[in-house]
Amino acid sequence: GESVGLHLPTLSVQEGDNSIINCAYSNSASDYFIWYKQESGKGPQFIIDIRSNMDKRQGQRVTVLLNKTVKHLSLQIAATQPGDSAVYFCAENRGTGFQKLVFGTGTRLLVSP
Amino acid sequence: DTAVSQTPKYLVTQMGNDKSIKCEQNLGHDTMYWYKQDSKKFLKIMFSYNNKELIINETVPNRFSPKSPDKAHLNLHINSLELGDSAVYFCASSQDPQQPQHFGDGTRLSIL
Numbered sequence: 001g002e003s004v005g006l007h008l009p010t011l012s013v014q015e016g017d018n019s020i021i022n023c024a025y026s027n028s029a030s031d032y033f034i035w036y037k038q039e040s041g042k043g044p045q046f047i048i049d050i051r052s053n054m055d056k057r058q059g060q061r062v063t064v065l066l067n068k069t070v071k072h073l074s075l076q077i078a079a080t081q082p083g084d085s086a087v088y089f090c091a092e093n094r095g096t097g098f099q100k101l102v103f104g105t106g107t108r109l110l111v112s113p
Numbered sequence: 114d115t116a117v118s119q120t121p122k123y124l125v126t127q128m129g130n131d132k133s134i135k136c137e138q139n140l141g142h143d144t145m146y147w148y149k150q151d152s153k154k155f156l157k158i159m160f161s162y163n164n165k166e167l168i169i170n171e172t173v174p175n176r177f178s179p180k181s182p183d184k185a186h187l188n189l190h191i192n193s194l195e196l197g198d199s200a201v202y203f204c205a206s207s208q209d210p211q212q213p214q215h216f217g218d219g220t221r222l223s224i225l
Contacts, residue, residue, distance in 0.1 A: 008154055034213050043117075043203050043216030044156070051211065087154060098168050099144065099210040103156040 008087070010108040019077040019111075023090030023104045028071060032093035034101070035064060035075045037086045044089060047075070077109075085111045116140050117217040119204050125223045126194060133190045134220045136204030144168075145187035146214060147179060148203040156203070162187050191222075199224045 013019050025033070031052040036044035050057045050064045050073075057064050063076040073090050087108050091101040117138045126132055138145060146169075147159040161169035165181045176192045191198060201221050205214040 032211050036216075038154075041218070043205075043218045046213040046215065049213050089156065093210065095169075095210060097210065098161070098163065099207055099214065100158060100161070100169055101214065102158075106154050106156075 008106050008108060010110060012110045012112065013080050015080065015082060015111055015113050017080050019080045019084070019109060021075045021077075021088050021090075021107045021109065023073040023075075023107075025071050025073060025090070025092040025102075025104070027092060027094050027102075028068070029096075030092040030094055032099075033064070033066060033073050034091045034093075035062075035073075036089045036091060036103075037084075038089065038106075039086045047088075080109075080111050082111045082113055085109055117204055117206055117215050119202075119217040119220050121220060122218065123221050123223075125225065127225050128194055128196060130194050131190070131192045132194060132222070133188055134202055134204075134222075135186070135188045136217060137186050138204075138206040138215070139185065140206055140208070140215060141185075142206035142208045142215075143184055144207050144209075145181065145184070146205040146207075147187065147189050148205065148216075150201045150203060150219070152200070160187075160189075194222075194224050196224050198222060 034049040035047045038044045048059045061078045065074045087106045090104040144163045146161045150156045160179045162181045201219045204217040207214040
C-alpha cells in the first residue's frame with residue numbers, strides 16, 4: 001500500500017507486507033533529505049538519508065527514492081514488522097552552508113500482526 | 114549512553130510563569146537546534162546554534178530565548194508563558210549540513 005503525507009494520514013498494513021510512504025517537497029534547491037521515525041513519547045529517530053545527487057539509497061529493509069523532477073521522496077519498508085508502527089516524517093534541507101530542516105506533516109504507519 | 118538529553122521530560126506550569134528547558138549532547142557535534150511539535154505532530158525549527166553562535170531564528174516570539182554556554186549545551190528559556198506555548202519541544206544536534214540531526218526525547222510543556 002502507499003500513502004501521501006499531507007494531514008497525518010494513516011497507512012495500515014499487515015505484517016510481512018511492503019510499505020511505501022510518500023512525501024512531496026517544495027524547494028527544488030534542497031540538497032539533502034532525511035526520513036525519520038517517531039514512536040510515541042520519543043524523539044524522531046534517523047532512518048535513512050539521501051543527497052540530491054542520488055536517486056536511490058538502500059539500507060537494511062528500507063529504501064529511499066528521490067525524484068527531483070517532480071519533487072517527490074518515498075520510503076519503502078520491506079517485510080514490515082509490528083515494531084515499524086510509528087509516525088514517519090520526511091525532511092528537506094533548505095539551508096545553504098548550514099542545515100535548516102523543514103519537515104513534512106508525517107504519516108502514521110500501523111502494522112497488524 | 115544518551116546522545117541528546119533534555120530535562121525535564123514533563124513541565125506543567127501556569128500561564129505567565131517563566132521556565133527553562135535544558136539540553137545536552139555528548140556526540141561532539143558543533144550545531145544544536147530547538148524544535149516545537151504541536152498537537153498535530155507538526156515539527157518546526159525554532160533556533161539553531163553553531164559553536165555557540167545563533168544561525169537560525171525562525172520568527173519565534175522574543176519571549177523565547179536560547180542560551181548556549183558551550184557547544185554541548187543549548188538551553189531554552191521561555192518568559193511569560195502562554196496557553197499556545199503548550200507543545201512538545203525537541204532538542205537536536207548535528208555535525209555538518211549533510212549529516213542527520215539526532216534528537217532528544219522531548220519536553221512536554223503544558224500550560225494551565
